[in-house]
Amino acid sequence: AQTVTQSQPEMSVQEAETVTLSCTYDTSENNYYLFWYKQPPSRQMILVIRQEAYKQQNATENRFSVNFQKAAKSFSLKISDSQLGDTAMYFCAYLDSNYQLIWGAGTKLIIKP
């Protein structure tokens, strides 16, 4: 069965700094999709970024980018120029062949002014 592991329960950085959140996963599949979701205090789950496993190129969305290492089964999220509004829980997720998302436990990110 697929598993997703986020090893950092909580992180905090100063505003404008760069922060990297870690995620590893386990799967025997070759084609799959990975996601990062953000859950701010408002509790809305927001899709941040998406990666297709068969694409070598790392996904980028404005200040958010990933470092996808397929062989290592690693999918880290980098947030550049962090802002106060980035304070949230961040979840890494894997889409399995039954179209179900397998979730990591989450990393609580605090951006300090």
Added chain:
Amino acid sequence: DAGVIQSPRHEVTEMGQEVTLRCKPISGHDYLFWYRQTMMRGLELLIYFNNNVPIDDSGMPEDRFSAKMPNASFSTLKIQPSEPRDSAVYFCASSFRGGDYGYTFGSGTRLTVV
């Protein structure tokens, strides 16, 4: 599009009462998911539908929980009778073609059973 719409946003009820949570998915999405989120257990998938048909309800905790999707634009999650351990945030999410572009979540219903 207004996104996935859930109601109510908050619900407080007494133990033993029936609770009905509602969800309107994004138009054109063919998958609908019901999740429960608690501090202890994180995000749990309860049930999901494809084209209004329930596909997997193995996450439904027990017979007190039931879900329906009578048409492509509406789904309900019902708890009868409710218990304090059902207190959680319940999310509805929808996706197109199984979710390879991600799920879109509603804003959730915070249920408190006293």
